[in-house]
Amino acid sequence: MAPTRLASKSTGVNENINSIMNQGITTRSKQMATLKTYKDNLKVTNKRKADSPLKNMTAKRAAFGDITNAFNKSTATNDKVTALKKVTVESKLLPTVKSIKPQPTIVNNKTTKSKQIQKAATNALESIQKHFAKDPPKPVATRAKNGILKNIERKSISNENKEQNQSQNSTKSGRSDVSGEPSLYVTALENITPSDITKEEYKAISEKLNKVNLDDSLNRSLDEEREEPHRVPDGVADIDRENWNDPFQVSNYAMDIFNYLKSRERLFPIDDYLQRLKDITSWMRALLVDWMVEVQESFELNHETLYLAVKLVDLFLTRSTKTKPEREHLTKEELQLLGASALFIASKFDERIPPTVDDFLYICDGAYTLAQLLKMEINILRVVDFDLGIPLSYSFLRRYARCARVSMPTLTLARFVLEQCLLEYTLVAHSDSKMAAAALYIALRIKSLGSWTPALQYYTGYSLEDIMPVVLAQNAALHKKPKSAISTVRNKYSHTTFFEVAKLPLVEDSALATLTTS
Numbered sequence: 001m002a003p004t005r006l007a008s009k010s011t012g013v014n015e016n017i018n019s020i021m022n023q024g025i026t027t028r029s030k031q032m033a034t035l036k037t038y039k040d041n042l043k044v045t046n047k048r049k050a051d052s053p054l055k056n057m058t059a060k061r062a063a064f065g066d067i068t069n070a071f072n073k074s075t076a077t078n079d080k081v082t083a084l085k086k087v088t089v090e091s092k093l094l095p096t097v098k099s100i101k102p103q104p105t106i107v108n109n110k111t112t113k114s115k116q117i118q119k120a121a122t123n124a125l126e127s128i129q130k131h132f133a134k135d136p137p138k139p140v141a142t143r144a145k146n147g148i149l150k151n152i153e154r155k156s157i158s159n160e161n162k163e164q165n166q167s168q169n170s171t172k173s174g175r176s177d178v179s180g181e182p183s184l185y186v187t188a189l190e191n192i193t194p195s196d197i198t199k200e201e202y203k204a205i206s207e208k209l210n211k212v213n214l215d216d217s218l219n220r221s222l223d224e225e226r227e228e229p230h231r232v233p234d235g236v237a238d239i240d241r242e243n244w245n246d247p248f249q250v251s252n253y254a255m256d257i258f259n260y261l262k263s264r265e266r267l268f269p270i271d272d273y274l275q276r277l278k279d280i281t282s283w284m285r286a287l288l289v290d291w292m293v294e295v296q297e298s299f300e301l302n303h304e305t306l307y308l309a310v311k312l313v314d315l316f317l318t319r320s321t322k323t324k325p326e327r328e329h330l331t332k333e334e335l336q337l338l339g340a341s342a343l344f345i346a347s348k349f350d351e352r353i354p355p356t357v358d359d360f361l362y363i364c365d366g367a368y369t370l371a372q373l374l375k376m377e378i379n380i381l382r383v384v385d386f387d388l389g390i391p392l393s394y395s396f397l398r399r400y401a402r403c404a405r406v407s408m409p410t411l412t413l414a415r416f417v418l419e420q421c422l423l424e425y426t427l428v429a430h431s432d433s434k435m436a437a438a439a440l441y442i443a444l445r446i447k448s449l450g451s452w453t454p455a456l457q458y459y460t461g462y463s464l465e466d467i468m469p470v471v472l473a474q475n476a477a478l479h480k481k482p483k484s485a486i487s488t489v490r491n492k493y494s495h496t497t498f499f500e501v502a503k504l505p506l507v508e509d510s511a512l513a514t515l516t517t518s
Helices: 013-023 028-043 077-092 114-134 159-175 199-210 251-267 282-298 303-323 332-350 357-363 370-383 393-404 408-423 432-446 454-460 464-478 488-492 509-514
Strands: none
Touching: 251 393, 251 432, 282 303, 282 332, 282 408, 282 488, 303 332, 303 370, 303 393, 303 408, 332 357, 332 370, 357 370, 393 408, 393 432, 393 454, 408 432, 408 464, 408 488, 432 454, 432 464, 432 509, 464 509
């Protein structure tokens, strides 16, 4: 039978707990920290704190540093600043300043080494004053005489006027800097008097200078010259007049901005480009746009970034297929590369902090290299002629919804209609302003908030008959059976963040058509 092993010292449970509480539980991080501290102690054997310089030793100074730091640091700071000011001021105003004898700096009733330095500076100052007394400095020519009056013939000036002008110039040159350049705040006619030139020449120069007016009150817009900002029809509320004095709303330019954007829509036409492409179909384009919506949601990009990227894809395919031969057309393997590059360009154009190029390579799952992505970016910019100020339907929608005074859920519903229609290839040829107006009208009908009002007709510039073909096309796209492969937009707007607007019941085409005559 094996002998019983006895403990050398009995330890109770309380003693074990106390030792753990005092020392703490040893973890891996604590072990590494202890080992690092031990190694550092081995490397540095003789540690000492950074001591201040000895009192009797002279401290080093940098070039153009404090000339008084040669003596003990316990010297009063006020005495050092006073000595510096005396030397600096006297060196700048040598002809006029009086010699000031610097007082010796006293520390504990004893004269320090600064007395010798101050005495040397005083001697140098007196020698420079004697030099300038023999050869006084010449007055500095002002900017007006070198510039505006350079090509003007001066009349004969008497000796008295010359002496008077020299005294005036020497006085005003005191405002110049040390290098001798005149002050930047000297006006063009500050140093010119009618005695310098004739009264006719002085008057002519003054009239020319007065024409340079920095006041922008003369450059007012045409709307400010009228009594009313805009002549809105009767019964239409002037939405811009309400915020006319708010600089952040820029209401005085709102109508001009969106009229300008509508006029630019004709510069970015998109035709039926898929008939010129053999490998790419409308279904592939829908898959690409659905993937781009997912990227926009994952990176939390602005909606303007998404709409601009989709527009760049359509523009590139439209223009490149017209100019390039068929053998150089985009293939289906490069379609995702086109979408990623378009998102990359749109992010840099619209985002404050755009994702990096590595992020876009990552979302492509390593299918493309960095060189391929950058090359495609260059090709897109060349094809669109570096013109990224493309009118977007999302911008028009925000303007129209604000003019209609709709609520946020109604605006979100119109955004869902517009974003779902991004996947439809049959709608790419319609203008963005009409797409936005049609989406807002469908949202108003789904919410049962009325029909097309005179205010919407005025601010959009379209009547209900103008947008009805686009309305019917968008409503048909909404009634399509959802497909799991392209369900990102519906899932996005089915969330509570977007008021679950994708779950609302739709309206039939017959209901929309009957409202045309109402």
